[in-house]
Amino acid sequence: DQQVKQNSPSLSVQEGRISILNCDYTNSMFDYFLWYKKYPAEGPTFLISISSIKDKNEDGRFTVFLNKSAKHLSLHIVPSQPGDSAVYFCAASAWDSGGSNYKLTFGKGTLLTVNP
């Protein structure tokens, strides 16, 4: 049962345009959402996050939008740059069903390619 879903395995955009990466979740107990970026042969690095009490968080070229009623979040990158080409993971935090651990659940990732 995949609780965090990234339904687009890949996305290709032109340099300077907007990149929109989408993520859906099923667990209504998730209360914090994060995006990680991963380059080949490196570990994921934290990019941006949003609490469930907000609907938008912005950091430079990166903005995350949260729609709790739709259980949907998206990451907008404007303008996109070739260096943004990477795999982007959506992740969400919640207490597990036993209440013993507060942990991250990751989606499968979306490969973003920004073409010069």
Place this chain on the structure above:
Amino acid sequence: EAGVAQSPRYKIIEKRQSVAFWCNPISGHATLYWYQQILGQGPKLLIQFQNNGVVDDSQLPKDRFSAERLKGVDSTLKIQPAKLEDSAVYLCASSQAWGADEQYFGPGTRLTVT
């Protein structure tokens, strides 16, 4: 500030052999995580330590996987015996405290079991 260190970076073994991975977290980080990332999947938590105690090992296949963090600093993850389906990248991460949302990941160890 030095990041999370992992070794080896790559390992190829035959099934039924054993293998061990090492992780040194960011200095001062109390919480350490081991994740397994199978190709095409997101990272899956195997085990989480708070200092040298286990917080969560619910997804660790305990018949073949073991992990320790003896002095509350670095950690080792062992697989014995390995199976073909253990082929994956093993990621170590750390965070300042339990429940901290931002985790810092190492580069990972790519394991291939033949």
